[in-house]
Amino acid sequence: xxxxxxxxxxxxxxxxLKDEHELQSYFISRVEKIINAKGKKMIGWDExxxxxxxxxxxxxxxxxxxxxxxxxxxxxxxxxxxxxHCYLDLKQGDPEIEPDxxxxxxxxxxxxSYNPVPPDLSPExxxxxLGVQGNLWGESMQTVSQLNYMLFPRMFAMAEVAWSPQEKRxxxxxxxxxxxxxxxLDVMGVNYARSAYNVxxxxxxxxxxxxxxxxxxxxxxxxxxxxxxxxSEPDINSFLYTDPFKLKGAATIRAISFKDGQVYxxxxxxxxxxxxxxxxxx
Numbered sequence: 001x002x003x004x005x006x007x008x009x010x011x012x013x014x015x016x017l018k019d020e021h022e023l024q025s026y027f028i029s030r031v032e033k034i035i036n037a038k039g040k041k042m043i044g045w046d047e048x049x050x051x052x053x054x055x056x057x058x059x060x061x062x063x064x065x066x067x068x069x070x071x072x073x074x075x076x077x078x079x080x081x082x083x084x085h086c087y088l089d090l091k092q093g094d095p096e097i098e099p100d101x102x103x104x105x106x107x108x109x110x111x112x113s114y115n116p117v118p119p120d121l122s123p124e125x126x127x128x129x130l131g132v133q134g135n136l137w138g139e140s141m142q143t144v145s146q147l148n149y150m151l152f153p154r155m156f157a158m159a160e161v162a163w164s165p166q167e168k169r170x171x172x173x174x175x176x177x178x179x180x181x182x183x184x185l186d187v188m189g190v191n192y193a194r195s196a197y198n199v200x201x202x203x204x205x206x207x208x209x210x211x212x213x214x215x216x217x218x219x220x221x222x223x224x225x226x227x228x229x230x231x232s233e234p235d236i237n238s239f240l241y242t243d244p245f246k247l248k249g250a251a252t253i254r255a256i257s258f259k260d261g262q263v264y265x266x267x268x269x270x271x272x273x274x275x276x277x278x279x280x281x282x
Contacts, residue, residue, distance in 0.1 A: 025048075028057070031054075045059075045060045045062055053071065058078065059076055061081060062082060062087075064084060068129070069118050078129050078130060080117075081135055085114035086134050086135055086158065087136075089135070089150060090104040090105055093198050097267070108154055116131060117129050136150055153192060156181055157174065195265065197218055201253055201270040202214070214244060214247050216241045224240060226255065250272060
């Protein structure tokens, strides 16, 4: 709209600005002077980099890390919040079994793996990384219960990302602490996701035959995976998964995780179909 606004175009000409991006920088710089005059500091999403950054502004880097890296190297303070690791409104697992909340995918172990200090920053520039922030945009959520489902347990992972050095973090070691915190949420009646306990089905084709190899896994490793191939609902007496297994022809795989004899997470159901052309290069 600035491109068609007479006032904006007049301001661009009067200030000798190159384009609308520089107009934004001009606007941000003027606002920063007002904020600084009140004894405050400006912080803005990384769009404020477009057209040039205001002199004393801090940056929230959400469109990946590039904006944060550029800002830190320029001497500006940064809060890392990339959508690849910090957007808690993304789905936590398989969209087929997750609630109709959010979009995309962001797994618990992906959140936990994040290092807010990019390795290509020098120690001097790394000092400008103030920390990390998790974001939960609520457009698709209507209740507190839904918000909590998206927050927990990923917020616990985000907390350790913020508080613990990368070299002292270990996902498997994090799980017992997380599960202790989940017990507290149970007592408090707080809704949370067990998506990290859901079973993922990963088929891979043997290039020399039409056989499929099926691997089953969960993010959290301290559970048993039980599965069936005949379409029946799995229970504690169903096949115990230990290693990838071969599958020839069509099958419906139903799998669920168990811990201490109790069902954890939600059931995964995947129908696998193959035909005579599978693996054939001709």
